[in-house]
Amino acid sequence: MAEQVTIIGAGIVGICSAIYLLEKGFAVEVIDRDPPAEGASHGNAGVVSPWTCVPQSMPGLWRNVPRWLLDPEGPVALRWPYLPSFLPWAVKFLRAGDAAGLPAIADAMNALNRPNLELYRQLLKNTGAEHLISDSCYVHVYRDPAAIDLRQLAWRLRLDRDVPLEAIDDGTLHEIEPALSADYKAAVLIKAQGRALDPGGVGKALAAKAQAAGARFRQVGVDRIAPREGGGWRLGTAGGEIDCGKLVVAAGAWSARLLAPLGLKLPLEAERGYHLVLGNPGITVNNSIMDTESKFVASSMLAGVRCAGTAEFAGLDAAPDYRRAKVFKRLAKRLFPDINTDDTVEWMGSRPSFPDSLPCIGEVPGQRDLFAAFGHSHYGFGMAPNTGRIVAGVVAGETPNVDLAPYGMGRFS
Numbered sequence: 001m002a003e004q005v006t007i008i009g010a011g012i013v014g015i016c017s018a019i020y021l022l023e024k025g026f027a028v029e030v031i032d033r034d035p036p037a038e039g040a041s042h043g044n045a046g047v048v049s050p051w052t053c054v055p056q057s058m059p060g061l062w063r064n065v066p067r068w069l070l071d072p073e074g075p076v077a078l079r080w081p082y083l084p085s086f087l088p089w090a091v092k093f094l095r096a097g098d099a100a101g102l103p104a105i106a107d108a109m110n111a112l113n114r115p116n117l118e119l120y121r122q123l124l125k126n127t128g129a130e131h132l133i134s135d136s137c138y139v140h141v142y143r144d145p146a147a148i149d150l151r152q153l154a155w156r157l158r159l160d161r162d163v164p165l166e167a168i169d170d171g172t173l174h175e176i177e178p179a180l181s182a183d184y185k186a187a188v189l190i191k192a193q194g195r196a197l198d199p200g201g202v203g204k205a206l207a208a209k210a211q212a213a214g215a216r217f218r219q220v221g222v223d224r225i226a227p228r229e230g231g232g233w234r235l236g237t238a239g240g241e242i243d244c245g246k247l248v249v250a251a252g253a254w255s256a257r258l259l260a261p262l263g264l265k266l267p268l269e270a271e272r273g274y275h276l277v278l279g280n281p282g283i284t285v286n287n288s289i290m291d292t293e294s295k296f297v298a299s300s301m302l303a304g305v306r307c308a309g310t311a312e313f314a315g316l317d318a319a320p321d322y323r324r325a326k327v328f329k330r331l332a333k334r335l336f337p338d339i340n341t342d343d344t345v346e347w348m349g350s351r352p353s354f355p356d357s358l359p360c361i362g363e364v365p366g367q368r369d370l371f372a373a374f375g376h377s378h379y380g381f382g383m384a385p386n387t388g389r390i391v392a393g394v395v396a397g398e399t400p401n402v403d404l405a406p407y408g409m410g411r412f413s
């Protein structure tokens with residue numbers, strides 16, 4: 001009989017892990033309180049970039065923080081009562097932006113992302129959902145052409161890793177994106193990447209594929225993880241206890257809370273993001289557009305133009321503040337003057353963010369048969385296929401062909 005592996009979390013990371021574990025011959029059960037791909041994996045901006053290698057914390061970023069926090073429409077928000085809980089993470093986050101450590105972080109991000117487009121294409125083959133990932137550029141748009149300086153660190157990190165990018169002028173930009181306002185005068189184009197036309201739909205199609213290959217999806221919340229006498233793990237749920245052998249925690253922003261009773265203290269923050277879908281936009285966006293001023297991404301998806309972004313710090317349990325999604329109405333109009341903003345859908349989801357923008361992947365130190373696959377911050381949709389592939393190899397006892405040290409929990413001790 002095939003050995004059983006249980007995964008907590010049916011987000012894109014848990015789903016990709018399930019497929020690769022099935023390929024290794026394991027019997028797989030995926031447990032989630034919600035249906036597959038309903039968490040952060042549903043509402044993200046859909047950017048699938050093999051080239052992503054620039055973390056969130058960069059030198060000098062702190063200079064912008066007061067301005068962003070004071071602007072009610074700014075890209076960063078903090079609920080002030082949450083400040084004492086947030087501060088230790090914020091200090092670690094700012095420290096992670098030390099220039100000396102950035103090349104190693106960029107390499108580790110790069111290693112996870114590089115094969116993502118190819119892996120998605122393989123995973124989606126014969127699912128009928130192949131069309132949900134489309135070829136795309138990443139168009140970083142600027143109103144002031146003088147603001148583009150490819151000698152800046154973020155661009156240098158990319159150029160040093162052979163990212164195919166090019167600064168383009170007004171004319172080329174509007175040829176590529178005719179709906180863009182004439183106020184935008186230049187852009188940096190990152191080429192040869194992908195974008196999802198329905199990120200949640202990608203997750204659901206892959207969950208259906210896993211199910212068809214034998215994975216069992218069980219819908220129940222896990223309250224507690226405890227070691228079982230004699231080996232394996234016992235999960236406490238509202239529906240009773242579930243005994244399992246090998247256990248993969250892929251519970252996104254909730255993962256650290258689940259692991260805390262085992263004595264693991266992990267600096268994982270719920271970095272809450274919002275989106276607004278403009279359901280009847282009347283325009284088309286041909287690529288993923290990054291508004292470099294307001295730090296959000298706009299992209300045409302099946303349901304309309306989705307504007308996604310914002311980092312709100314309020315903890316895991318606070319109710320959404322949809323004013324943060326409504327902000328995108330005005331910002332979308334600034335980008336695309338002809339866009340129709342009458343028909344909108346708002347959404348909030350939590351990015352699972354460690355201070356260094358890298359996830360935890362691999363065996364949990366000191367805990368036999370317990371594995372981590374969480375903490376992918378702003379990049380988890382792109383990093384999910386390779387994370388699933390790596391974690392399946394580790395569960396199977398294989399030596400990974402990537403260095404797992406940058407994704408180890410040891411980096412926090």
Ligand SMILES: Cc1cc2nc3c(=O)[nH]c(=O)nc-3n(C[C@H](O)[C@H](O)[C@H](O)COP(=O)(O)OP(=O)(O)OC[C@H]3O[C@@H](n4cnc5c(N)ncnc54)[C@H](O)[C@@H]3O)c2cc1C
Nearest residue numbers: 011013039040041044045046047222252273379380381382
């Ligand atoms: C606004 C926004 C835009 C983004 N844009 C991009 C982008 O363009 N490209 C990109 O690569 N990434 C992007 N991201 C990041 C990306 O969405 C996440 O990193 C990724 O979805 C994380 O996947 P996950 O499977 O780890 O978590 P999730 O999708 O959140 O899944 C975790 C699952 O675990 C379940 N769970 C948690 N605790 C329990 C429990 N106790 N019991 C049972 N089930 C539990 C949850 O219900 C959930 O379904 C964006 C995120 C946001 C918010």
